[in-house]
Amino acid sequence: MAEYIIETNKGKWEIVVGLEIHCQIISKSKIFSSASTEFGDDPNVNVSFVDAGMPGMLPTLNKECVHQAVKTGLGLNAKINKYSEFSRKNYFYADMPTDYQITQFRYPIVGEGEITIDLSDGTTKKIGIERMHIEQDAGKSIHDLNPTKSYIDLNRAGVGLMEIVTKPDFRAPEEAGAFLRKLRSILRYLGTCDGNMDEGSMRCDVNVSVRPYGSNELRPRGEMKNVNSVKFVMQAIESEAKRHIEVYENGGQIEQETRQFDPTTGQSKLMRKKEFAHDYRYFPEPDLPPLVLSDEYINTVKAEMIELPDAKKQRFVETLGLTPYDAMVLCENKEYAAFFEQAAQGHDAKKVANWMMGDFFAMLNKKRLDISQSPVSAENLGNLVELISKDVISGKIAKDVFEIMSETGEDPEKIVEEKGLKQVTDTGAIEAIINEVIASNPDNVAAYKNGKTNLAGWFVGQVIKMSKGKANPSIVNKLIREKLDQ
Amino acid sequence: MSDITKLTVSEILKALKTKEFTSYELTEAYLRNMENNRNYNAYITENAEIALQQAKESDIRYAKGENRALEGIPLGIKDLFCTKNIRTTAASHILDNFIPPYESTVTQNLLDDGAVFLGKLNLDEFAMGGSNETSYFGPVINPWSKDKPLVPGGSSGGSAAAVAAHLCAAATGTDTGGSIREPAAFCGITGIKPTYGRCSRYGIVAFASSLDQAGPIAQDVRDCAILLKSMAGFDEKDSTSCEVAVPDYESFLDGDIKGLKIGLPKEYRPDGLNSEIAAYWDKAAEYLKARGAEVKWISLPHTKYALATYYVLAPAEASSNLARYDGIRYGFRADGQHLDDLYINTRTQGFGSEVKRRIMIGTYVLSAGYYDAYFLKAQKMRRLIHDDFMNAFKECDVILTPTSPITAFPIGDESMLENPINMYLNDVFTVSVNLAGLPALSLPIGLSAGGLPYGMQLIGKPFDEGTLFNVAAKIEADAKFERI
Secondary structure, eight states: OOOOOEEOSSOEEEEEEEEEEEEEOOOSBOSSSSSBOOSSOSTTSSOOTTTTTOTTOOOOOOHHHHHHHHHHHHHTTOOBOSEEOOEEEEOOOTTOTTSEEEEOOSSOSBOOEEEEEEOTTSOEEEEEEEEEEEEEOOOEEEOSSOSSOOEEEOSSTTOEEEEEEEOSOBOSHHHHHHHHHHHHHHHHHHTSOOOOTTTTSEEEEEEEEEEETTOOOOOOOEEEEEEOSHHHHHHHHHHHHHHHHHHHHTTOOOOOEEEEEETTTTEEEEEEEGGGOOOOOOEEOTTSOOEEOOHHHHHHHHHTOOOOHHHHHHHHHHHHOOOHHHHHHHHHSHHHHHHHHHHHTTSOHHHHHHHIIIIIHHHHHHHTOOGGGOSSOHHHHHHHHHHHHTTSSOHHHHHHHHHHHHHHOOOHHHHHHHHTOOOBOOHHHHHHHHHHHHHHOHHHHHHHHTTOGGGHHHHHHHHHHHTTTOBOHHHHHHHHHHHHTO | OOOGGGSOHHHHHHHHHTTSSOHHHHHHHHHHHHHHTGGGOOEEEEOHHHHHHHHHHHHHHHHHTOOOTTTTOEEEEETTBOBTTBOOOTTOGGGTTOOOSSOOHHHHHHHHTTOEEEEEEOOSGGGOOSSSOSOTTOOOOOTTOOSSOBOOOSSSHHHHHHHHTTSSSEEEEEESSSTTHHHHHHTTOEEEEOOTTSSOOTTBOOSSTTTOEEEEEESSHHHHHHHHHHHOOOOTTOTTSOOOOOOOGGGGTTOOOTTOEEEEEGGGOOTTSOHHHHHHHHHHHHHHHHTTOEEEEEOOTTGGGHHHHHHHHHHHHHHHHGGGOSSSSSSOOOOOSSHHHHHHHHHHHHSOHHHHHHHHHHHHHHSTTTTIIIIIHHHHHHHHHHHHHHHHTTTOSEEEEESOSSOOOBTTOHHHHHOHHHHHHTTTTTHHHHHHTOOEEEEEEEEOTTSOEEEEEEEESTTOHHHHHHHHHHHHHHHOOOOO
């Protein structure tokens, strides 16, 4: 990809960015209790005595969350640590019932990995994963219901989280955006996190620093907490980089600090400076033994792994002949890819991909439908493409047929049959129309014969028009030329 | 009939089975004792109404022949165990209005075996202390007190005093650094801290999670064996509880000890050790030798670091465990303008000074920049202390030591109050056991010249409580200690 360089009248700068992403684990119950993880229930309904931090209550590790974490680790092409430990991160807050968070500190469950991101110019880049650990979420504080009171909802307290920390490998805002999209795609493929940033099930902290272009130094970073969309992450990086450059170019220094990005202004504001950073007093959680995973267990999870977007994309390109771009778009979403594969079964895969990327997605967009609600089934879309491939209908007629399919959900063959839209391939019938067209356009025939041979196209158009689109264009083309060249 | 409250649990069980008296009568008798001896301050909450109801139900079960292992036995429960619908305070102002909606696993096990709960017993606030003087509800008086009131030991001071004064047939205790064994020794009764993981910690107000263990405090060794059998067992709600079968501990009492190797750690016998306890220690060793055991000196070389290690690790865990008492969801709250004020006011007013001291120590040793020097080093030392015991157990089966270097001291003793270190020093023989996670039992061995009980401690291999009961029963038989 083209380098992302910020150029001012004083010099050239590049950015160094790393991300920390909190992903809510999809699991029936919370990571250390048996309470439900259901989102959107009435406040404080899904709260066990453990979640409420009652005296004498003890955490017990939910195996489902461990399984999801291992799966995710494998999806990040990362090392699964057979030994990991839980730690307590101590800080007081009203929606943190025990006033410490159970997390993993020195020994996370997942070590280094990497994922490949797809950039807009068709190139790819590898982004390193530093680690991933599992921990519990906090509850929610609600401050805007009453001028003098705060309300606490503990439904979310204790829901399992995976915190993924990347290496500082991003050199452009676009790369961070592409990473988040790819990560979300992988998590959704695996079914380990639903990846909805607007609902907070995926939350991103962004670490940004800048340095003179071409240098290798690492300067102090600004950390922006809880940026809640891909777009805002990219904006936050740009604005923070600009802020740093301004400070440096005016002779100032950047200090490590925590900031909050405000999407309405596109700016971030200071939350706390480094000297006011919490001392979390991490220490090993004495209520939970270390988590030890056997090779056998890890292999079992490996055996459950499904084909992930990158592998699928590669297969679509190499064995189905799709363009990398089409393959990427279709593979980003597991449901798209599945729909495509079903539609392409036994048909021309490239044509099916073209149809999906074109009319099909346009139709879903227009109707505001999810692919699972599509009136056109994968099988019918495949059949439509087959009708084109077999010259039963022309591409133009196919568009009309698709229109009907998207209203009625009917089988294209049935539509073609009922509406009499089959292509005319009978040369006799086509010749009759051609003769009529030639007879009624003597001027153009003369012009053609005088060398304006590109009028052939016009004649073809007229014939097809007269056939109501049913005449096979290649037959028309061949016959027209024969007639005119006589 | 003689005073039925002076009977041991095993004697009561026999009497209830043969219908000599009913559980209801017995419960009434204990409730009368409790009423007449409120000066001991052993109970924080009396549970008379429910206790009598439970006793009635037990009597029905006896009548039907459906009696369970502890049917109708009136127990006192240390007020650190959460008991459903019965106030549970941890002897702290911060929980003095707390009524748990759940039952701890250990007390549930006792209820499932038919026990009757007379009430909740006093203790040091959050079990932090060795004299029961840090309780928000005031100190407990040792029933052995003569001219001036003596401490019962701590933290399970209410439990030990209540058992010694017959205010219950037996009691539960918890032990983080000696909290069962020291009060048992000071009050002339028997208590056992089982192996870490033997009893579930679920529902016990946590002090230091990696050290806390529940255990019984009772009049004799047999009663401890009977009670521990009921209390112990794997619990999936406590990830640190162990899936190890619980044997019938009573069956160990009649075993012989011929050829058993008894280790005496030389580090527990410094030159300055008080000569009375040293003599009793020798005497206990003689009893065992006379019964065919082999007594030998062993070494636990890291003993001198145990107290320091303990007083880094236990406060560290406590500082985090006690964070939840913040006034937000339950317990005492002192309001404030802002959230931080609410925390500060609640915790300043809600906790006593010893608890605050330990929270401060614990916070300090976990702080950035001090973690490696204190917490991490203490953890390493803990491993070495554990390894000392494992090495020693290659040469012996059981370790015999005094429980405490001293006898009960007066309430308000100036040297103890002036310098908390003097109080901490009383734990010198008990804390290593918690650091190593081992089972240890304390039983009375004899009286001091001043007429106060001394205790002997037996330390066993992990999950080998049975051998402790066996050896303890022999010392008990030979020492012929006379309880109150």
